[in-house]
Amino acid sequence: MSLGFASQDSIPANLRMYQRKLQPENKAKLLGCWGRAMRFLPAVVIIILLLIYLMSFNLSPFQQLNPQESIHQSHHKIKLIAASATMNPVDRISGQRCDNNNFQIPQLLAAFQACVTKDEDISLESYLEGWTELQKIINALGTVFGFISEEVNSKMEIIIQHRKGVHGKEYATIKSMIDYELKSDLVNNSRLHSDGLVSGCRTLLRLHRALQWLQLFLDKLRYDSQSNSISDICADSYQRTLAKHHSWLIQKAAGFAFLALPSRAKFLHMLCVQDNKDTRVKLWNSVNAIERVYNITQHMYAQHGMLELP
Template sequence: MAPQRLARYLLPVGAFLALLYLCSLRLHVPLLACVQGGAPCPWWWWGEDVPPRQPGTQPPPEPPEPTAALCKGQRFQMGRLLRAFQATLGPHGEILLDPYLAGWAELGRFMESLGPAFGLVLHETRAKLAVLQELRDGPSAPHYTTAQAMAAHELARGLVVLTPPAPPGNPPSGCRTLLRLHRALLWLQLFVGGLGEGGDPARVCARAYHRALAPHHPWWVRQAAAVAFLALPPRRELLAALCLGDPGARGATQAQAELRRAAATIARVYNRTQDLFTTHGMLGLP
């Protein structure tokens, strides 16, 4: 067998086996022990989403959350997620990129709490967030305050490649990067909404993935994802790890209400972003 052909087979098989191994860890490491006190899981952690602090400095204080008494020190807080995505929608139809990025940072912490099934997605998500943040901090920053301004700027200057291939040396497109996050946002919105309706985490996550992301992934990635979802914890353990209330009946009802509210907020951001991409014919950016 030619080396190139062998590599084509070994790559998907290796990824599949790696994800299968991650799933097997679920049998030995309880999720709550992994995220207790907000500590990331050492067996799948892909790196911090904030720059390291200088020695001797203190992290900025975070606003208190309603659930703080239940889960003191928990990295993910539903209130921060809701506030960020609510602030993303400007009064005149704008999609403000700074709160959008802050909302995604909180979604990253949400994915951290879900275990190894989301490790690869989290890694790719942070790479895309870094691209958008670099554009926000770069010399063209005034054109990247809103998604609408970004689209107008990049389309006018030919930075958006509507049909492949991209010209050599073409800088990263904010619109293309945002589209990848946009697709993942639909997956998470459907997943959070399904949890809010009382669904089983693994089944809800798989359905959301097949609707939102599977059409954009090759066959072997879809198969590996199906195995990875088996690593999701049972519903009761998941809600407790996400700090969404007591595990009792009353707490479960409160948790479902919070999840539905979060899904509705994310959906409003998704729908407005979908309208922007549809208007400019960019839903199929390569």
């Protein structure tokens, strides 16, 4: 009994031949569409992983070790960290005022000039003051750089708490910190201080590496022409410095972040910096002061074979 559907035998021969010819063509089209879709798969995976990575920063490593401590209990010299951490200049450019919560080149220069002691050591108090200003630069790059800002903030908090602890006097300078932690065998990655803090030497090494990135970025910024974008400057500085210390995932995340950077004019406006000769002179002096601090720190770490600490 027929149910109303044509059997294969009832279909004319020429139509059957057309069906057989059409099937490979359809398969080829499907494979073509699938191939085009697969080309976008790596980018989709990277974006998903990036979102997962960024969401993992709800609590910094320091906050996990010390839930009772907060940034508001930090040293009075770096009380502006909280204000700078909440800034989101990219999302609210309009109506911005230039006040003490914004980036200040004179404060940056003064802090890093004060870092170097008479015996070529580095004062950690002044070092953290300088980083308070540098963190504002990172914040001005936008929320997409939150993963670097969070890392810097957590490392600063650890150094602050070391300075406030029972062995605070040992954390007056980088040299005194290195001598104390090596003598006490606290640089080993598997050990924590009795107060639950990780090694100050390892912590500061992360800031030291990031310092080189920002020093090169500022150096290029004062020399660049209007045709060079902030994205290009920042990406090139990153590839020459921090990239070699980051995993593939973080490098890809940074690559996406560079694409979202504002124009040079907007970036300088968000930092409350005028693009003129006076600014370039101040940046030049600041870059030189930062470079000197970096080189002294680099030499001390190299002397003790600690530049490649994991």
